[in-house]
Amino acid sequence: MIHKHLTYYLNHSKDDLPAGIVVFLVALPLCLGIALASGAPLFSGLIAGIVGGLVVSWLSGSQLSVSGPAAGLTVIVFNAIETLGSFQGLLTACVLGGVLQLGLGYLRAGIIGAFFPAAVIKGMLAAIGLILIIKQLPHAVGFDASFEGDESYMQESASSSIAEFLAAFERFSISCVIISVASLIILVLWELPAIKKSFLKIIPGPLLAVILGISYNLIATLVAPEFTVKPEHMVSLPVLNQPLDFFSHLTFPDFSYLANPKLYLVALTIAIIASLETLLSLEATDKLDPLKRIAPTNRELKAQGVGNIISGMLGGLPITAVIVRSSANINAGGKTRVSCFFHGLLLLLSTMFISQYLNAIPLACLAAILLHTGYKLAKPSLFIEYYRKGMSQLLPFVITIIAILCTDLLIGIAIGMAIGLFFVIKANYHAAITLIQQGQHYTLSLNKDVSFLNKALLRKLILRIPENSTVVIDASQAKFIDHDILETLQDFLETAPDDQITVEVVDLYGKENIPKHETILILESVND
Incomplete structure (x- = not known):
């Protein structure tokens, strides 16, 4: 069995290793930016990314999901540090939150991930x-005011993002524009069939874009210093004097905070928000997976729980599965969990050995990679596809997008779910009971599950049946019939003879919620 798995991973290594490099390049500035925005040590973001890659990748049931520090927890972490009074207190809450997530996994709470409609998930992705x-365009033109903005769809609304976007063009950098445009051209060219069929496909487009950005800046430094990228527009990684200094940057939780009642509320909040974002990201990743694999949600909650326990114990931020890095992994051609593991290994090695060289990467390169990823998630063809599917699919899709843009991810998903649920109820409302007319003969069919929600529809259909008619009430397809429906049918059967309506009842007996004596009463009234 071990040999079989090893062979499987080795066969896909040619795809996974380049994809791991791309995810590493995308994750690196995000880990730093999220830590900065959270008011936590920059190193804590790297620790979280390393744990997500090295540990969670193997515990998770998903082959393509990437875990690490998420912008969705930025405000929660920032407020938690202020509430508890120290970063060590936050680490204790992170460990406890991980324990709660582990418990949710064993309680099989991951099943809620199956109740998100496809239109809502696609709307979330778009x-x-x-x-x-919106968030990466300012970075692409050299205006980097919001470090956490790369994937902060949980807390920042689109209005603030658009304001930042408009302000960016008042203070843009020509060098960043050149790098980002050139990088985008490379990324688009690398999607062409001619490139994919040539030997050039072995070189990941995003990696080539990063090499181009570094090369441009080195050449500009030598030839035209005025066109170099400013330090604030470069990756900023803590530089270690020697590899073993890595361990001196570790911070450990202070378990004396267990006596603080506020700790438990923070831990519960982390567990709930991290679990919800994980399940949403996992569902979205499954939708994007070219091989259409379905990851077990309960196992994912357990994996995230263990990840948060380890991250908190080592001084890292809370982690979740994150769709931005996961989609970057898929777009880069990742096939198995090795790509996520490799990105975590690169984070560790780069932090220990080559941090000073990674600081030569312009943020504009990474912005271009994320712009390309964003376009793939929100292609115009996706909107056309849902328009053709009809209003029942288009409205949940569009409203989810608008709600997320105007609020945040959780509120937007909740609104999308409500709209999706409305259309599901509406569809079931009309599909549960049908009335077919053939001359003076009517067939009233009870389909699937018939609940009290269908009572008004049943009455409406009964009123359409004229005098001197023959009616067959067919319940052969129904698995469940509510007592309210049964009473309405009973009333109809009692009044039908007054209107000279002949009624025949088919297969009402045996429904799990209809007692035998009630069925007999109905049959007796028909016979009478």
């Missing part, structure tokens, strides 16, 4: 794509 585009 909204994230649009926010990526």
Whole structure:
């Protein structure tokens, strides 16, 4: 069995290793930016990314999901540090939150991930794509005011993002524009069939874009210093004097905070928000997976729980599965969990050995990679596809996008779910009971599950049946019939003879919620 798995991973290594490099390049500035925005040590973001890659990748049931620090927890972490009074207190809450997530996994709470409609998930992906585009354009033109903005679709609304986007063009950098445009051209060219069929396909487009950005800046430094990229527009990684200094940057939780009642509320909040974002990201990743694999949600909650326990114990931020890095992994051609593991290994090695060289990467390169990812998530063809599917699919899709853009991910998903649920109820409302007319003969069919929600429809259909008619009430397809429906049918059967309506009842007996004596009463009234 071990040999079989090893062979499987080795066969896909040619796809996974380049994809791992791309995810590493995308994750690196995000880990730093999220830590900065959370008011936590920058190193804590790297620790979280390393744990997500090295540990969670193997515990998770998903082959393509990437875990790490998420912007969705930024405000929660920032407020938690202020509430508890120290970063060590936050680490204790992170460990406890991980224990709660582990418990949720064993309680099989991951099943809620199966109740998100496809239109809502696709709407979430498209909204994230649009926010990526809005948030990354300022970085692409050299205006980096919001470090956490790369994937902060949980807390920042689109209005603030658009304001930042408009302000960016008042203070843009020509060098960043050149790098980002050139990088985008490379990324688009690398999607062409001619490139994919040539030997050039072995070189990941995003990696080539990063090499181009570094090369441009080195050449500009030598030839035209005025066109170099400013330090604030470069990756900023803590530089270690020697590899073993890595361990001196570790911070450990202070378990004396267990006596603080506020700790438990923070831990519960982290567990709930991290679990919800994980399940949403997992569902979205499954939708994007070219091989259409379905990851077990309960196992994912357990994996995230263990990840948060380890991250908190080592001084890292809370982690979740994150769709931005997961979609970057898929777009880069990742096939198995090795790509996520490799990105975590690169984070660790780069932090220990080559941090000073990674600081030569312009943020504009990474912005271009995320802009390309955002476009793939929100392609115009996706909107056309849902328009053709009809209003019952289009409205939940569009409203989810608008709600996320105007609020945040959780509120937007909740609104999308409500709209989706409305259309499901509406569809079931009309499909549960049908009335077919053939001359003076009517067939009233009870289909699937017939609940009290269908009572008004049943009465409406009964009123359409004229005098001197023959009616067959067919319940052969129904698995469940509510007592309210049964009473309405009973009333109809009692009054039908007054209107000279002949009624025949088919297969009402045996429904799990209809007692035998009630069925007999109905049959007796028909016979009478």
